[in-house]
Amino acid sequence: MKVLIFGAGQLARMMYLAGAPLGIDVQAVDVSNEDVVNPVTKDKLPLSLAEALDAADAISVEFEHIPEALLEQARLTGKLLPGKEAILTGADRVREKRLLERLAIPNCAHRIVDNVEQLDQAVDALGDKLILKASRDGYDGYGQWRLAEREDLPALKQTLAALDLKKVPLVVEQMQQFERELSLVGMRSKDGQLKFYPLAENLHHQGQLHVSLAPAPDCSDALTGQAQDIFSRLAEGLDYVGVLAVEFFQVGDQLLVNEIAPRVHNSGHWSMQGADTCQFENHLRAVCGLPLGDTQARGANVMINVIGYDGLDLELLKVPGSHLHWYGKSVRVKRKMAHINLSAGNYKQLGEAMLALADYLPASHFPHVLGEGKRLQAR
CATH class of the missing domain: 3.40.50.20 (Rossmann fold)
Known part of the structure; x- marks a missing residue:
């Protein structure tokens, strides 16, 4: 094939x-x-x-x-596969918000802005703590602006005045206080079968994903069910085939959709060592009409992104359960160069392995590894 x-x-x-x-x-x-x-x-x-x-x-x-x-x-x-509409929706935050509204899926309170003068109305409606996102071509922290207080609005409007907001509107969202960020990677086959990997907990730095932990700790059956229900409604609503990722903010017992990605996803990379069938194989199985593979996690797993850095000490492979996936790129600031997967039998063992791995990873480029290792070791 x-x-x-x-x-x-x-x-x-x-x-x-x-x-x-x-x-x-x-x-x-x-x-x-x-x-x-x-x-x-x-x-x-x-x-x-x-x-x-x-x-x-x-x-x-x-x-x-x-x-x-x-x-x-x-x-x-x-x-x-997936279809054109699903791909365009993932590329355009306005389309994405309209889809979420049509399917009555909870997400952050927001306004669509195509003129800087509309920002005053957005502040009146949403408050003065806002995040502004370009509706297209913005990711990994690019194409985003923040408003912390209304007094800063004139300067922000001046910055945004140079943009063609008619061509690329802004999605202005209420800054959400949340406990953590989670994502669900799943897939839908040609005949409508759904399968899910466990929820992953994601840690970001400067707008980029740095660490994904799977399964995410302390996820109740109700929380997992809520995520899978939202995924199912999105997949059915888009007549989706293939791997789909849904990113969430957890606010108490409720999940708010942050964004969707109509493709294999960075927060699913842990599945390469941590599941019987990884997300890449399952995507190919789905689009080729083959049976979907098992998605259960083997033990506890973490994925660590290597970003803007090519000085890895390969002695890190001494750490049991560690696997390096190098992408073969030239180094550039904020560029994803590789990722490290680490697997262990439980969270405590995973934390100990992360602490061992931290000896090889400079904190300036890997800001979450040491702290997350300590947190997991103490469980």
């Missing part, structure tokens, strides 16, 4: 590696120039985009921000 992935980054690479044992040939499209490439070597393959689309048994994406003309080309083949 052949699967064509729009996007040629690390997620396409990991799908290629997951597909090889199944005999699934994964090719990737560099959407910047429409070259068809090998997802691991990045070597250009001797076929055109039209030929690759024709030869593929299934077409999918590794990220949401695909030029719409390319998505339409893929849609016309009848092979694009």
Whole structure:
């Protein structure tokens, strides 16, 4: 079988590696120039985009921000999974908010703003502690602004005045006080079967995911059920096929959807060692019409992102349960270079392993490892 992935980054690479044992040939499209490439070597393959689309048994994406003309080309083949509407929704916060409202799914109180003068009304409605997000092309902390008090509004309006808000509106959200951030990675098959990995607890730094812990500690059956119900409504509402990630804020016993990602997701990377079938293989199984694999977690697992740093001491592999996944990129500030998966029998053992790993990871680039290791060791 052949699967064509729009996007040629690390997620396409990991799908290629997951597909090889199944005999699934994964090719990737560099959407910047429409070259068809090998997802691991990045070597250009001797076929055109039209030929690759024709030869593929299934077409999918590794990220949401695909030029719409390319998505339409893929849609016309009848092979694009998930569908175009799901991908566009994940790429546009306004579409996403409208979907959540249509499905009556709880999310942060918000306003859509396409003119800076509307910000006064947004403050009147939501209060003066706000986060403003570009509706498109903003992620990992980019395309976001914060308002801490109304006195700062004139300066913020001056900053935003240079933007074309008619073209890219802002989603202005009430700053939410929450206990923690969680995510649910699951999948839906072509025949509508749903499977879920356990909820993961996510720790961020400067707007980027740094650590994911799975299963998330202290998740009641009711909380898990709430997350799975929201996922199910989204997947059904989008007629979704493939892996979908839903990010939540936990506020007491309630989950508020922060955003959705119509693809394999960073907070599911732990599944490469921590589950019988990883998210990359399960995505390929779903879009190819194969049976979905087991999603139960083996013990306790953590994923640690390596961001903007290439000085890893490979002696860290001495730590039992540690696995390094390197992406083969040149270093750049805030660029995801690799991730480390760490698995153990329980949270206490995982915390001890994280403390051992912290000896090899400078706190300046890995700000959560030591503290999270201590927290888990004390459980």
